[in-house]
Amino acid sequence: MALIECTECGNRLSDAAATCPTCGAPVPRTPGPEQESCPFCMTLVSSHATTCPSCQAKKGYLYEPRYGVFGKTGTLIWGVAVPAITVIGIPFSLYAAYRLYVTGPRWFQPRHA
Numbered sequence: 001m002a003l004i005e006c007t008e009c010g011n012r013l014s015d016a017a018a019t020c021p022t023c024g025a026p027v028p029r030t031p032g033p034e035q036e037s038c039p040f041c042m043t044l045v046s047s048h049a050t051t052c053p054s055c056q057a058k059k060g061y062l063y064e065p066r067y068g069v070f071g072k073t074g075t076l077i078w079g080v081a082v083p084a085i086t087v088i089g090i091p092f093s094l095y096a097a098y099r100l101y102v103t104g105p106r107w108f109q110p111r112h113a
């Protein structure tokens with residue numbers, strides 16, 4: 001257990017705390033080799049995880065309010081292949097392919113607390 005400084009208020013606090021006792025800001029964690037921290041609640045999750053166990057944020061490539069967050073296969077089918085059939089969908093296909101191959105997955109927070 002170590003003492004770290006809160007990024008929000010500068011208060012010294014234990015890195016075992018989930019949130020800063022002074023201002024309530026989530027405490028950032030240092031991710032291990034196979035870990036990353038959820039951008040919404042700072043919880044450390046496995047880099048292979050697609051759902052944050054703490055705040056239910058989802059990791060994927062595209063987010064659609066009705067269908068949720070798309071993983072790799074879903075993005076290929078519904079983001080790239082299906083829109084590409086229609087002329088109007090081609091810009092969206094290009095965007096989905098860009099997300100898939102260039103930017104990589106990101107975290108989405110489908111439901112706001």
Ligand SMILES: [Zn+2]
Nearest residue numbers: 006009020023
């Ligand atoms: Zn603080």
Ligand SMILES: [Zn+2]
Nearest residue numbers: 038041052055
């Ligand atoms: Zn989270």
